[in-house]
Amino acid sequence: MLGIQDLHAEVAEKNILKGITLEVNPGEVHAIMGPNGSGKSTLAKVIAGDPNVTVSRGILRYEGRDLKDLDPEQRALAGIFLAFQYPTEIPGVNNASFLRMAYNAKRKAAGQGELDPLEFDEVLQERMKIVQAPREFLDRNVNHGFSGGEKKRNEILQMAVLQPKLALLDETDSGLDVDALRVVADGVNRLRSKENAVVLVTHYQRLLNYIVPDRVHILVDGRIVKSGGKELALTVEQKGYDWLSVHGRTA
C-alpha cells in the first residue's frame, strides 16, 4: 500500500528526514516512535502532502502512484488521512457542514452522488457512535474553542466519517487523559480492517497498550534506527531512546 525508500525531506531548508525506508501493507498497524525532533511528525506530514515539507530525494509511493505528483486533496481522496497533532481551528465553519463537505468530496471523487444534510445525518449518527463523539460537536465550529482532547476526538470523528485506507495518527494520544485515550483507541480499533492500514506516530508506549501494532519503528535523527514487533515499544518504555543512538542504524 505505502512504499517509502530512502526518503529525504526538508522543512525550511533543513534536512529532517535522512533516508527513510518503510513498507506498509493493508491490514497492518505500524507505530513510529522516537524522541522529540526525530522527524516522526514530518514523516506523517510528507505522506499527507504538507506544503511545508519538501521531498529532496527518494521514493514515496501509495497504491502504485508516486505521491509527489499528488496534491494534498488528491492524496486524501485516494484514501490517505492525517489526524493532526495540532488540528487547525476554523472559526465560522460548522463542524457538521464541514464533515459533509469532506464526505461528499470523497463520494464525488468515487463517482457517487452527494448526500444532502438529512441523508448525511444518518451516516454521521452511525459514525459518531463508533468514536463516542458527543452530539454537541456537530453544532460547534471546526475545532474552534475545543480543548486539546476534544480536538483529538474530533480528528478521530473525521477519520470515522471518511474511513480512510491509510490513517496517519500524529501524536493523537497527547493531550488525552486515560479515559479519552481508551475511547479514541477503541474507535481506531473499530475502524481497523483487513483493507486498511494505520500508522501511529507516538512519543510514548501507552497508546500501544490499546492499539496493538504489528510493527514498531524507532526514528532517531531522521532515520529508522530499529524496527521490530510490538515488544520493541516495551523495550523503549524501559530503556528510553539513548541506547538506540549507540546501536546505530538497523533496518
Added chain:
Amino acid sequence: MMAQNADQLPMDYASLVRSRKPSGAGREFPAWLESRRQNARERLQTVGFPTRADESWKFSKVEPVLAQLFSPADSESMALPDMREASLLASEESVRGFFCGDRFAGADRPAAHLADRNEIMPLSEAILKKPGLLEKYLLSKAGVEDNGLSCANDFLFRDGILIHVGKGMKAALPLYTMLAGGGYGQERPAYHPRVLVVLEEGAEATWVLDQRSADDKAYFSNSAVEIFLEPSAHLDWIQIRRENAQAFNLTEIRSCMGAGSRLTLTDYVRGGAWSHLRFNGVLSGDTAACELRHLSILDGDTVATKYIFMEHAASHCLSRQLDKNILSGRSISEFNSIVHVAKQTAGSDSGQSNRNLLLSPEARAWSRPQLKIEADDVKATHGSATGPLTDTELFYLQSRGLDRSVARSLLTFGFAEEVLEKVSVDKIHQNLTQDAQSQLDKMLRMLV
C-alpha cells in the same frame, strides 16, 4: 457648469459648514433645542475639523473627505423615491421607518402592532408629541469626545428618527430604520441624519439600521446616533452599511448604558468609498454590558476605519469587541479602540480582538487595541492578528479532500461567518450571508 454667484462657488465642506446657519432655521424648534444647536456651532469654532494629526483620526484619511466639495443638502427640494420595496424586512414583520438623505420618508407598522409604548417616528413629530422625552435625551451628551463633524451634525441636522420603547416593554417585532443616501439630483450633497434611541427601564428591542445608497451618485452621510439604555434595558442592534463606490459615511454613536443594561451591536460594512465609525460608549451603571462585533469586506480603494472609546465607569461591567476585516485591492481598515476603566470601579471585564485577513499585498490594516486602566480589580484581554491565509490552514482542509480554491473560500467565508452568525434576525442573517458570500467569491475569483 458656470458659477452664477458667490453662493454657488465651489467650497469645501469644512468652510461651508462653518459659514452656514443651522439647518431648519426659521422652523419652530423649541428654545432648549435651538440653544443646544447654537452651542454645537460654537463648539465647532473651538474644536475645528479633525485632521490626521489627531490620534483618533490618524488613519481615517479625513482631509480628502473635507475637501470633497460636498455641500449641505437642500433636503426640501429633493424628490423622494419610495424605498419600501428595498426594505430588508417586510411591513408585517417589522416596525419600519425610512429616511432619504436626512429627510423623513415615511414609517409603517403592522396593523396588529400595539404602538402605544413602542414608537418609531420622525424627530420633527416627536418634538411635538414627546417634548419631555426629547428634551431629556436629544443632544444631551453632545460635547462628549467632540469633533468638528459631530458638531456639524449637532447643529445642521434637520430631522431624524426616534426609537422609543417604554418601561418594561418588549418590542415584539424588530424595529427597522433605513437611511438611504444618494445624490437625489443634487451635486455632492452632505446629509446629517440623526437617530435617537431610548429604551426605558427593562425595555427590550431588536433594531436594524440599514444604511444604503438610493443611487450611484457621490454624497456624504454624516450621521449621529444617540443611544440611551435605562437600567436593565436590552438593545440588540444590527447595523448594515452597504453604499455605493462614491459614498462617504461617518457614523458617530454615543451610547449611555445604565445598570444591568445590555447593548449588542453587530456592524456589517461592504463597499462605499470611505466610512468611519466612531463609537463612544459609557457603561454608566453597575453590571452594564456592551458587545461590539464588526465585519468589513473591502476591496478597491475603500477605506473603512473605526474609533472606539469604551468607558467602564461603574463596577462589574463587561465589554467585548470582535472586529474582523477582509481586505483586497488597496483597501484600508483601522481598528483603533480604547477601553478605559475608571478609578473606583471593581470587577471590570473587557476583551478586544481584532483580526484582519489580507487577500492582497497592497491592502493595509491598522490595529490599535489599547487599555487605560485606573482601577485595580480588572480583567482585560486584547489581541490582534493580521495576515493572509496560511498554508497550514489550507493544508488542513486540503487533507480532508477539499481542493485549494474551495479551502480558501471556506476559510475566508468562515472568517466572516464568525461575526455574521451573531446576527439575530434570520432574514437579515440570510441576506448578509448571501451578500458576503457573493462579494467574497468575486474577490477570490479576481485573485486566481
